Amino acid sequence: MFSDRFDQLVQALRILPSVGPKSAQRMALHLIMKNREGAVGLAHALNEATSYIHECSICHSLTEDEVCNICASHDRDAHLLCVVESPADVMAIEQSGSFRGKYHVLGGHLSPLDGIGPDEIGIPYLVQRLSDGNITEVILATNATVEGQATAHYLVEATKHLPVQMTRIAQGVPQGGELEYVDSHTLSQAVHNRMRMK
Amino acid sequence: MFSDRFDQLVQALRILPSVGPKSAQRMALHLIMKNREGAVGLAHALNEATSYIHECSICHSLTEDEVCNICASHDRDAHLLCVVESPADVMAIEQSGSFRGKYHVLGGHLSPLDGIGPDEIGIPYLVQRLSDGNITEVILATNATVEGQATAHYLVEATKHLPVQMTRIAQGVPQGGELEYVDSHTLSQAVHNRMRMK
Numbered sequence: 001m002f003s004d005r006f007d008q009l010v011q012a013l014r015i016l017p018s019v020g021p022k023s024a025q026r027m028a029l030h031l032i033m034k035n036r037e038g039a040v041g042l043a044h045a046l047n048e049a050t051s052y053i054h055e056c057s058i059c060h061s062l063t064e065d066e067v068c069n070i071c072a073s074h075d076r077d078a079h080l081l082c083v084v085e086s087p088a089d090v091m092a093i094e095q096s097g098s099f100r101g102k103y104h105v106l107g108g109h110l111s112p113l114d115g116i117g118p119d120e121i122g123i124p125y126l127v128q129r130l131s132d133g134n135i136t137e138v139i140l141a142t143n144a145t146v147e148g149q150a151t152a153h154y155l156v157e158a159t160k161h162l163p164v165q166m167t168r169i170a171q172g173v174p175q176g177g178e179l180e181y182v183d184s185h186t187l188s189q190a191v192h193n194r195m196r197m198k
Numbered sequence: 199m200f201s202d203r204f205d206q207l208v209q210a211l212r213i214l215p216s217v218g219p220k221s222a223q224r225m226a227l228h229l230i231m232k233n234r235e236g237a238v239g240l241a242h243a244l245n246e247a248t249s250y251i252h253e254c255s256i257c258h259s260l261t262e263d264e265v266c267n268i269c270a271s272h273d274r275d276a277h278l279l280c281v282v283e284s285p286a287d288v289m290a291i292e293q294s295g296s297f298r299g300k301y302h303v304l305g306g307h308l309s310p311l312d313g314i315g316p317d318e319i320g321i322p323y324l325v326q327r328l329s330d331g332n333i334t335e336v337i338l339a340t341n342a343t344v345e346g347q348a349t350a351h352y353l354v355e356a357t358k359h360l361p362v363q364m365t366r367i368a369q370g371v372p373q374g375g376e377l378e379y380v381d382s383h384t385l386s387q388a389v390h391n392r393m394r395m396k
Contacts, residue, residue, distance in 0.1 A: 012243035015236035
């Protein structure tokens with residue numbers, strides 16, 4: 001609209017998730033009109049982050065070092081391993097404050113139709129990691145989607161020969177969930193997996 | 199969370215309008231995990247835009263040149279001037295395709311409590327522009343807010359001595375508006391400004 005570089009900025013902002021043409025325009029105007037310093041800072045942060053952040057060589061989460069904070073930490077329980085699909089899941093679980101073990105990021109889930117088999121998400125490497133004998137329990141925290149479930153089941157099969165306990169995060173009604181609004185599949189799971197109280 | 203640079207990127211993304219901590223985190227993860235090339239492109243676009251885009255020396259809209267496309271164009275009616283608060287308004291009116299004249303961007307509205315008087319939004323310069331005699335009608339398209347209205351009224355007063363027709367964009371029920379959901383102030387304006395049909 002105003003100039004080529006303005007249009008290029010609007011276009012570039014559209015790569016952000018859930019930013020459509022209108023929002024991108026509003027963001028571009030906001031940056032140019034009201035916060036140029038912030039825009040320059042954002043450009044710098046983007047360049048720095050893309051240059052220095054890479055996968056942890058042990059767990060495949062994100063880090064700037066050879067090994068991430070969590071893998072390097074001696075305060076975390078090295079016998080407990082939580083397997084997740086992506087670094088976003090590591091973040092979510094860390095923010096819940098409910099886990100003090102280590103992680104393993106698959107970087108996806110099994111999806112044969114898309115050509116994603118066990119090798120593509122590094123399952124042989126995970127099995128290797130489990131064979132080293134230090135880990136006694138694996139919590140399978142892949143998503144509660146069809147692919148996440150299939151990946152969890154596959155992992156149980158693939159580690160049958162190892163003396164490692166495999167658990168799956170609980171599925172049921174979310175906290176604060178009103179039964180009236182919970183989908184029937186979740187509800188049937190919740191009834192099936194009911195827990196004894198007395 | 200993962201590293202300092204990751205946190206800095208999340209922080210930097212929060213300067214974008216309506217991006218809270220959760221969205222910023224999601225954006226940062228998306229960029230780092232799925233679109234590094236896009237992130238580098240966005241950084242480049244931000245640097246380019248902040249370096250080259252500035253105010254048009256005539257209308258104060260945005261341009262990369264001395265004078266913006268619209269001011270430089272010979273196809274636009276130089277007798278008609280639309281006064282708006284910001285370049286975003288120029289964009290909105292251009293996108294409506296309803297105006298073929300030139301623009302004047304005030305860069306704000308009168309707001310005595312915030313110390314923004316006529317000088318701060320360049321009203322003397324606008325009056326000067328109108329005194330040059332080329333312009334026959336000024337369409338006041340400041341926002342339909344209290345400040346926008348006050349600014350429009352002030353402009354009418356400030357240009358009383360000039361032989362220029364001053365008009366205000368119409369206010370009433372928006373297209374597709376159902377009366378039931380239109381606020382009463384708008385409705386009373388719409389009744390007051392009713393238009394004769396026969």
